[in-house]
Every structure is written in structure tokens, then in C-alpha cells.
Amino acid sequence: MHPRRILERYGIAPKQSLGQNFLYDEGLLARIVAEAGLSPDDTVLEIGPGLGALTRQLALVAGRVVAVELDDRLLPVLRYELEPFANIEIVHGDILAFDPAAWFDGPFVVVANVPYYITGAILRHLLDGRPRPRRLVLTVQREVADRLVARPPDMSLPAVSVQYYGSARVVTSVKAGAFWPRPEVDSAVIRVDVEERFWEEGREEREKGGKGEEAFFRVVRAGFGEKRKQLKNNLRRLGLSDEAIAAALEAAGIDGRRRAETVSVEEWEKLVSSLGS
Ligand code: SAM
Numbered sequence: 672m673h674p675r676r677i678l679e680r681y682g683i684a685p686k687q688s689l690g691q692n693f694l695y696d697e698g699l700l701a702r703i704v705a706e707a708g709l710s711p712d713d714t715v716l717e718i719g720p721g722l723g724a725l726t727r728q729l730a731l732v733a734g735r736v737v738a739v740e741l742d743d744r745l746l747p748v749l750r751y752e753l754e755p756f757a758n759i760e761i762v763h764g765d766i767l768a769f770d771p772a773a774w775f776d777g778p779f780v781v782v783a784n785v786p787y788y789i790t791g792a793i794l795r796h797l798l799d800g801r802p803r804p805r806r807l808v809l810t811v812q813r814e815v816a817d818r819l820v821a822r823p824p825d826m827s828l829p830a831v832s833v834q835y836y837g838s839a840r841v842v843t844s845v846k847a848g849a850f851w852p853r854p855e856v857d858s859a860v861i862r863v864d865v866e867e868r869f870w871e872e873g874r875e876e877r878e879k880g881g882k883g884e885e886a887f888f889r890v891v892r893a894g895f896g897e898k899r900k901q902l903k904n905n906l907r908r909l910g911l912s913d914e915a916i917a918a919a920l921e922a923a924g925i926d927g928r929r930r931a932e933t934v935s936v937e938e939w940e941k942l943v944s945s946l947g948s
Pocket residue numbers: 689690691692693694695718719720721722723724725739740741742745764765766767783784785786787789
């Protein structure tokens with residue numbers, strides 16, 4: 672059913688402030704679910720189930736779906752529309768306050784048509800959390816999708832932050848007309864496959880023999896410190912001597928005159944290890 676008709680039936684107006692643009696293209700919903708590659712062994716976290724269109728499709732293939740919705744007006748809709756599915760749990764709350772450890776024993780899959788105003792915060796919250804998702808299939812603003820899957824020389828802190836954990840790619844483009852109400856921007860579905868070493872707590876730290884991601888992001892954040900500045904200058908924020916920075920850059924095979932946007936995740940990893948962080 673068209674989202675407008677469902678909302679009319681319940682006397683609810685969509686809230687732009689909560690990023691409420693509902694997907695109603697069945698083909699696209701099927702594509703998103705297929706991309707998640709789910710089986711009955713999988714647990715899915717859906718962010719912002721809205722009227723439940725995607726939730727229903729997920730519940731048909733996954734073993735368990737936990738759907739976190741902030742807008743209390745939508746809870747009666749979700750409870751009624753999804754009542755036949757015993758494997759869906761609807762949670763009322765803010766995804767940014769959601770603690771995966773309280774709900775999941777191990778890696779889970781995230782599938783969502785995300786509220787665009789908090790895309791970056793959602794990614795940080797889930798990738799920083801424990802347990803971690805093993806895969807994310809997210810509908811996001813097209814511009815954000817392109818930014819997250821960018822390669823050198825167009826890297827950014829968000830791109831490194833996602834690509835550090837795994838591979839990211841755009842699965843398909845989504846025209847604004849696939850949603851109701853129609854958003855002002857086009858969208859895209861991205862898929863992030865998180866590397867297995869990040870699924871298990873502490874494993875990446877053991878494998879890297881260091882402080883792992885904490886050290887990595889300290890260096891990357893310093894490197895991106897000031898736009899258009901050369902790497903060797905931005906890295907001074909680490910509080911090391913110019914000589915130590917120059918030696919680490921050289922050991923990693925990185926020219927210190929380069930800008931952070933040109934550095935690949937693999938090069939950042941080499942730099943972090945030669946800094947001995
Ligand atoms: N999944 C539905 C679909 O595809 O049609 C709705 C997607 S809509 C773009 C985003 C949904 O996220 C809305 O239902 C909105 O109420 C919900 N939402 C917004 N902020 C949220 C938050 N902080 N935590 C959880 N859900 C949120």
C-alpha cells in the first residue's frame with residue numbers, strides 16, 4: 672500500500688525533522704534485502720522501520736529482526752502491520768542510544784533507509800560499538816554515498832573511517848521519486864562488508880600487536896586536521912618531533928608533502944605502524 676494511504680488511515684503526517692521519507696518501490700526493497708544476503712541464521716538491526724515496508728521483507732528471510740524507531744506515533748502502525756511476524760522485535764528509542772551488546776550476542780547485519788540527518792553519527796555509533804555489524808546495507812544521500820566510497824585523491828575522514836573496517840561500494844542509485852514524500856536529493860544504496868577481524872572483540876588489537884583502531888584514528892584525525900595542508904605539517908598535532916614524523920613518513924613510503932585526501936587506508940596503516948603508535 673502507498674505510504675500516504677497508510678499514514679492517512681492512522682491520521683499521521685510525515686515529519687521532515689525525523690527524515691521521514693518512506694520507500695515504496697517494491698523492486699528496490701527486494702534489491703536492498705537481496706544485497707544483505709540474509710539467511711535464517713542472521714539477526715538484522717533495522718534503523719527507523721517507519722511504516723514497516725522494509726521490515727516485513729527482512730523478516731521473510733532473516734531469523735530475527737530488531738527494528739529501532741524513534742517516532743512514537745509510528746509504533747501502533749508497526750505493531751499492527753507487522754503483527755503476523757513472530758521474528759520482529761520493535762524497539763522504541765533513538766538508534767544513537769541503542770546498545771548492540773544488550774540485544775545481540777555476536778555480529779549482526781544492519782539494513783536501513785537511514786534518517787539522513789544522522790547518517791555519519793549512525794555509522795560511528797555502530798562501527799565503534801560491540802558487537803559490530805558484519806555487514807551494512809544503507810540507503811543514504813547520493814552525495815554521502817559517493818563520499819564514503821571515494822578513493823584517493825578524494826578521501827575524507829568519513830571515507831577512511833568506513834573503509835578502515837571493510838570494503839564499501841555503491842550498490843545502486845535511487846531516484847527521489849522512489850520515496851514518499853519525495854526528498855530534495857537523490858539517494859544511493861551502499862554496502863559495507865566489515866572484515867572478519869573486526870567482528871570479534873579484541874582480535875584486531877591482538878593481530879596488529881598494538882592499540883589498533885584507537886591509534887589509527889588518532890593519526891588519521893591529525894592528518895586531516897587542516898584542509899589543504901601538507902601531511903607533514905598536520906601530523907605535528909601528534910606532538911612528535913619533525914624528525915620522527917619525517918622518518919615515519921619515509922618508512923611508510925609516503926611523501927610528506929602530500930595531502931591527507933591522497934592517502935589510502937593501507938598507507939595510513941603503514942604510517943601508524945612506523946610511528947610505533
Ligand atoms: N524504513 C522506512 C522506509 O524505508 O520507508 C522509513 C525510513 S525513513 C527515511 C527514516 C526513519 O527513521 C523514520 O521512520 C524516522 O522516524 C526514523 N528515525 C529518525 N530518527 C531516528 C533515530 N534517531 N532513531 C531511530 N529511528 C529514527
